[in-house]
Amino acid sequence: TIVNCPLLTSQRRRLSWVQLAGHKGSFKAGDEGSILKKFSENEKLCFERLKEDALHSFVPSYYGVVERDGELFLKMKDLLAEFDLPNVMDCKMGVSHANMLCMAGSLPAETPVLVVGLHPVRVMGGAHEERERPSYNNNNHFLCTRSQNLDAHLVRQTQGVPEGFLLTHILLHAERHFVQGVPLLTQEVKTYLEDELVRARVKPKLREDLYNKMLEVDSEAPTVEEKKQKAVTKPRYMQWRESLSSTNTLGFRIEGIKRGETCNTDFKKTRSKEDVIQVFKDFVEGNKNITNSYITRLEDIKQALKASEFFNKHEVIGSSLLFIHDHTERAEVWLIDFGKTTPLLDGQNLDHYRPWEEGNREDGYLLGLDNLLQTLSSLARE
Ligand code: ATP
Ligand code: MG
Ligand code: MG
Secondary structure, three states: OEEOOOOOOOOHHHOOOOOOOOOOOOEEEOOOOEEEEEOOHHHHHHHHHHOOOOOHHHOOOEEEEEEEOOEEEEEEEOOOOOOOOOEEEEEEEOOOHHHHOOOHHHOOOOOEEEEEOOOHHHHOOOOHHHHOOOOOOOOOEEEEEHHHOHHHHHHHHHHOOOOOOHHHHHHHHHHHHHHOOOOOOHHHHHHHHHHHHHHHHHOOOEEHHHHHHHHHHOOOOOOHHHHHHOOEEHHHHHHHHHHHOOHHHHOEEEEEEEEOOEEEOOOOOOOOHHHHHHHHHHHHOOOHHHHHHHHHHHHHHHHHHHHOHHHHOEEOOOOEEEEEEOOOOOEEEEEEOOOOOEEOOOOOOOOOOOOOOOOOOOOOHHHHHHHHHHHHHHHHHO
């Protein structure tokens, strides 16, 4: 599908700004050369940590939190500002296991959910404070049922934790606080978590909307059973979606491309190495100088990632590399989107290559980067 690119403002200077992913309306134009992204506490913390990091020259400059029309935003550099009618590509990095983990939404309402070591101040607030207050014990952790779990929703909002990995991420945040002083065994947290995973898988909710989405893409995709019940579970849907894209084979997937005047965000079925090479070839329009600049930039990024303390200590989920070039052959790659990037426990670190297994938090980022480099190298050799 080719759609019109959503533009930030009608100012001529900005006519070429484009948003290739995310919800429409989560971005606003900032002052000259800057953009505003809807606030998330988690992403703010990442930007702050990145300021001092080896990666800082590969991340859009961050100018702090600002308020517009009563809403909070993160202000950052508009990476497109210095280009002339750029072509843009968003590649989402990593193997996205997290999407396939337990789906809090599919747990039965009475399922107990252990939420450990949260900051009550951050979690509480708004209209729900009175109604849904769970009981904290003096270790600053509590046990509540799914129906009392509104606080977790608030955590998700304030921390930018997306639908679908509520439990894992809250628990992992919790572990961090635990390490900072709450006396509870990490082991207990883990065991409980995996237990919930199993439950979520045993009795997940059937979703008619996801079944219909599946049919739209491929009428042969649902099983006989799923056709009979006209519904699929969320984990099943997520897994099916990932199996279509290159996420699990190549460690990245193309989210969207703007070339000339048109945007294309339908790369759901771009899966094989050959598919991806073709998409890149069209994107750079066969230009070797641009291809080589991209390769150099990705190699620099790889070096910076290896030196980066931030990268060593975070699980990077749902982050993208943004490729930008224009007719002057200026070509750059930037790391964007840290909404779901979360710190690891003290002392834990990732190699970003190893396959993901439940609990190891590996994200496959470097696997994706190597495959991107291979893709571009094969174009450069053609
Ligand atoms: P999602 O999580 O669904 O990917 P999101 O709301 O977290 O979306 P981003 O991925 O950060 O949003 O950005 C969405 C799109 O906006 C990107 O694909 C890119 O096209 C554009 N964009 C984001 N940051 C910048 C920037 N600093 N400069 C220019 N364009 C940007
Ligand atoms: Mg994104
Ligand atoms: Mg995001």
